[in-house]
Amino acid sequence: MLIFEDTNRKTRRSFLIKALALFVVIVLLSNMIAFTALADVPSFVGVNYADRLSSNLRASDVKWHWARVPMIRMGALSVLKGRDKKPAPNAWVSREEAITAIVRLMGRDEDAQKINAASGRKSGIGGKRANFSQWAYGYLEVAQQEGVITKNERQGMMWQGAALRQEVAAWTARALKLTPLYGRNQEISRFSDSNKISSDYCPYLSAAIQHKIISGDGNKIRPNDPMTRAELASVLDRVKYDFPSGYEVHQGKLLSSYPLKFVDEGTSSSCTVFEIEDLNGERFNLKAEDTILNGWERTHRDFIVLKNGEVLLSYALSPGDFIEYAVKDGEVVFAEVINVSGMQIRGELMSLDEQTNTVVIKGESGRVYEYSANQNVEVSIDGRPSNIFDLVEGQEVTAKVVGGMLRGLVASSGSEPGYIAKESLNIEGRVKSVEKDDDYYNITVSLPNGREESFAVGPHTRIIKANTTQDVRDLRIGDRIIAYFSVLDKGVADRIAVAKTSTAKNILKARISGGFSNSELIIEDINRFYYGSWIKEMASGKLAVSDGATAYYCGELIDIKQLYQNHKGDYIYILNKSDFGENQAEKIVVKSGDEYSVNGEIEEIRWSEGFIETGRVEGYFGQDTLTVVGRQICDAADIDDEEDVFLITNDEGDTNRVVAMIQTEFYDSDLQFYRGYIDEITNKELSIDEYNRLEGNKWSKTRDSHKYFDFKDDVYIIDAIGKAPKHVSLDDFKKDRFEQEYYNKYTYLVTKNDKVEGILILKDEVETPSISIGELALLKDNDLQIVLNNAKDYSGFRREWNNDLTSLELDMSKALLIKGDQFIKQNDLKLKDKLYIIRNNNEVLIGIVIEE
Template identity: 25%
Template sequence: MKKWISLIAILSLVFILTNSVYGENATFVYDGIPTYEALYENVKFNDIEKHWAEESIYKMASLSVIRGMGKHQFKPEERLTKEQALILLVRLLGLEGEAYTQAENSIDNKDTGKYQILTTFDYLSEGYIQTALNNNIVTQEEIDDIEELTETETEDIELETEKQMIKYERDLELTEAQLSNIENQLRQKLEKNYTWRKNVSREQVAVWVARALELTPIIGQAQQNIYNLKDWQDIDTDNLDIIEAVLQEEIMQGNTKGYFLPKSSIKRGEMAKLLDNIHEEILQNRGYKIFTGIIERIGTVYDWNNEAQLTRTVFRIENDDNTISELITRKNNEDGISVGFIGLKKGKIITSDKLEELDYIKYYVTPENEIIFAEVLNNQTTTLEGFIKDIDTDNRTITVENYDGNEFKINVSPGADIRVNNYTVELKDLLYGQEVTLNISKGSVIDIDGYLDTGEEGYIHPGERIFIGKVLYKNLEDNELTLLDNQKEKTFIVDPYTPVIKNDSNVGLEGIKEGDIVRLEFDEHNSNMPIKLYVSEPDRQYENLFKATVADFNPSRNQILLKDVSHYDNTEWIEDNKNIILPLNYDTDIYIDGKGINKQYLDSYIGREAYIVTEDNFGKEEALKIVFKNGYEKQYYNSVQNIAFGDRKITVDYNQVYFDDSTIIIKDDKLIHPYNLKEDDDVFVVSHGMDTYTAAFISVEGIEDNVYIVYRGRMDEIGQYNFELDNYDILKGTEWDYNSKQTEFNISDDTKIIDTRDKEVKEVSVKEFTNSRFLKEDDKDNYYREYAYAVEYNDMIIAMNIIDDNDEAQVVTTGKVDTLDKINSRITLDDIRDWSDFEDKWIVNTSKVTLDVSDAIFIKNGKVVTINDISEGNSLYILRENDDGYIVIVR
């Protein structure tokens, strides 16, 4: 009787402890699995320590996706076969049951006497391959191709079969029919070694993975990555579109040298990493639950059952989705039966008893609601460096702009360590514009390190005071730069010798464009002259402009589904004929009828057409602004006749179009402010409305004036560091002017001179050029009275191209580099605009143009370069005659 009273008391205590320590409203309770100890032993590999894929191997093995090779060996450097690759994908998809059924159906029950030729694994292999075929991972065409044998392979198999048959033919108990069945099965077994047990290529794995994930092939201009690979031509043409999808999903990528190596084999360690990249969504589709949260409390209670002591441990998890989970493990010390789970901590495999309070974990729950694996994420702290843009002490948030001009608004943990000059301060003590380093864990700031100068008043350490803003105007004559920050204009004086750094190059004030985000550094508190400028925004501030129907909104994944999609390209809408799933930015602007709305109301506008501009957010394309179409659409392409900023309207083609905060305005691939619009700008306008029309989108088709002046004329005099041109033409921006006067120009030892009069381009030193005045007048190397193009920059001729008299460029062209053939000196351009003197505007050229630039001078950032310094995607300004380029300037 006392034993029962004791048991009841203990059970009551367990109940009280459970409800008091862990709370009455726990949302989920998950038990461990009874096989966790065996699983733990199976994944304790002794050959993967310090291997680059060690954590992925442990994780995939713990989730029973990939298995070892026996004797605690994983063999991460062993090559993967075609057979093994399909088995892993089928297993990850949870189709093992189907594979076993297919294996049973493939069993060959023919009489082979007392011998078993085909093993269980041979039949399982057939089952996995058939399952992969049934689920569209592999095609019948690929199977046929893999199983096709060469004449030599067939001969080798027959020789090996005959060799092995000798043993069986000596067995006089076997009948002819049994020997025939043995021979056929031997041949079948040997064929596997020449087909499915050959190494699988990276390209083949990429294709099979894409099908397993049901990725949509990416075609046309949406292809962003495939052509950046140096060996993309080695990929089968039929596979380019689907591998592009794999690259964009960051499932696979090229190596550090830019090669994909499509025909190379893949290793077991590499496959483990690949499976790690794709497993989460697949497991969730199979019914797994994946949570992240912090272990708030670990409680242990002891119980007795039939004299056996039972240890029960409860891990209380506060999940990131504001739910609570209790993970239960049990151990029976009497009979050894227990349930639990394994995990990964600091890169090593562990059992659940090694977890600690305050560990931040990601854990996996099976469809049977059993906890199987937990990964400790404590060591995954990220660092953010930049400048404070805003502090909200009430909500404990800080907004920081990093050095690339991107803003991040982050919660500050209540226990965060905040220091300035190594002194502890409070959040309210931090200053706007102050440079800080944040350490972030679990989505919150855990410490802040800031710095302030304590030197004499007026002078500060260079770079301590900064100003960040968007370029509104630049005035090269007065060396002024006007920035816009929080809708306030501020003008700065930029000394001609002040460094202006863009992509690690000093580009000068001329290299800054309207719409650029720049960071100015000062060495005095009240100075209006920065000591250094950084152009911190990439050349392209937006990724795509779509017109599409918003078909669905998934708030849990923060993404929208677009259908009937078209993208903007060179004053045209190009139909994509596909659906797009597009993530939203953390602060995506959404407008309906010119008014901003919260994304939680997106459900109310499903089925409506919208204009969507996107940006590349660390390799992930996200919606930056969504403008729902309201009424009918009209399009205009002409010069701006009038702008009324007060009334917020422009006149194009004698039509008045309004603009507001919802209007998307771009120029030179950048999002710009309405103040950057100017009269006489050539613009493409898409407006919508009923009685009055508002611009959804304005694209400024013109370009900024070129800072380089190009001359074409005849050289009449050559001096030591100068020469004269007579009867020359001047190209400033787009306009050619004629000058009949002789004018002197300066050159230096840095001037680049080439002679393109013959088939072979000849480089001419400045000394050879100036000394040519002492040669006879009819000497070919005397450049007196020869014609030349000369490029002037900052009152100095930086480059000359000596040409034949009949070589005369006809067209000024701008465009983006689509492809480069550096060996044959050819550039193919896209997004082309040709200047028309007759129409006095840029004419859009919708076709691609390939130019021969073997006789061209290349200029970039004020310096003469070569075609090797040109990259795909560069914007170029080119002076050309038909398909021959003479002057190529990187804009």
């Protein structure tokens, strides 16, 4: 019996040892699986100040406040910090506090603190005699660098004083790089106290109102009222995710959460992992961690959670919660559980407004939905990530809406990006020709299947591009369109949606130095084409190549993947496109002979032969020619034979091959420029005498008599008769019909559709104004003096741009400045802006920012 009992004990002991070993193996395997899951999925860990911050955000002074949620969000993002550990929503915010909050939201907090750390060792920074607190120095420095505040504001403003509503609105608009709205526009004029708005801030306040960043109180905007911390939180809450360098935002559903524990040489750590699936099915992990070092030193990393209006921590999250969370530098700082009553809306995209980022969709039921679309709306076309403005008005889309907010847009292209599948009452394709026929225009379209189809455009056909109504004459060869018809015979189109085409970024010349892999080509000695010249861009780099890119050598199509093997060390010409927010090579031509570059009027073009002659250079073009018209990538057949052209050719001995043809639009073709003497001013119109009109890049040779222009509702006017140029209102200008001080004065006019939009009044005639282009290299003397690098002058006699690159120092004090469809001020110019200018020696009369 004793032997039997001893044997049984050994058996039980062996069984327990094996069971324990199996348990250890299972635990290790489960941890290995967890570690593997964590390694394969992007993870964000919480911050070490979450406990302290959550206590501050629960303060009683904000519990029932109207701005409670914005205050919590801005506090959780560490944008707006409390006073005496409380949010203090009703206290006014100082100017330096407002700037600090904006800089933090821009993602520049660390830069400001580094500046503070460096400046803290210097004397005279901050203190009793300064107009700012010592801690604010770095934030003001960053704000000035970013163009949020001006040099004059930096030096002359009392930053410890209360921030005014108009000041904060203007600073926020500048931080967002919004286009200022000059003149007395509808956004401002509807407020009864608009006359109290500073002229310096008015254009930016208008832009802020238009983008719904700030709103009025009834019929008042209260521009000079101090802004409270609650108001500041509300303003910043509306734009919190609109800064590219700020917080990164994700949305998704919490699938599950599970604990993990780790022990390693005196350090024990436990964490909770939250598995998130976003709208596109991608997985992310959020983590809250507890770590104990040396047996006693505890570190807790967590994140604020706003759920059902309560400030909590990550423990409050439950599987099934739909959350929006903000991350920065690998840390999750804030998550908000939002209404999960999401829905999908299928319908027609009616409009896209780039100014206000507004999307309007007409659902299948006929109901119209309007949503705000910030940069975090996920857009896909054919399953490929896209930009929202790559969509086309009239396109069928499916909108993903969660908690009343637009979260995603899904569209299909059928045959090409930007298009829906073809339907019986639609024609889609590329414009091949536009021909006038009495009151109608006949449009011929190349279809995706290679066939052609024609239809008519009548007086009532609506043409839409980028939410803007266009004239049929604005259609360009190569434009991608969808034409809609109400009857099957497709005679006259009811409306046409014009797609945004691939935009040409630039043309490069470089030498192949490395192999083709991962859709990239390694190149060196990289040069950028610049109006007939080559400018050194960089020594070496990688070239991203688009999926459909083509390559040519001596006019023949070659395998793009064999470029390195067959042409290592050879120079290539590259047409770069900007599509879906990424720059990629669209077409490559291998240099095949001595290069010639010329520009000027097209002296002869024979389409059947592919022959062109410009500036004493003859060449042959074809499918291999890099062709850009305006900013669009086109075919050679899209060249306008009545406009000037830049040519690059390679002499192959028996053939001079045209490598590239570029026709540049320096300014909006709808704009017209006149110069002459003011003849008469009435309440409705202006007439000029002995005038010339700018035709292309040169003034008309003959002076004509008496041309009349209507006034636009808001005309931008500069009186430069005296030593100090001044702005003049349209009402004051019209009153001159009684005093006639402007009569017989020389003037430059900016017009559109025979309506005056801008007027520059001079004391004397400018006999020989010059036309130049260049890149802005320096702003000085309160932005009234500039330096243009890579400047070129246009020769009206030879009708070409000079090849020599020079540097010009220019006076901008009296200039009419135009960017897009707006008049701007000198301090709105940015370094590296390309400018097209009309000048009298070193005085700029008209300056236009060339859009790229």
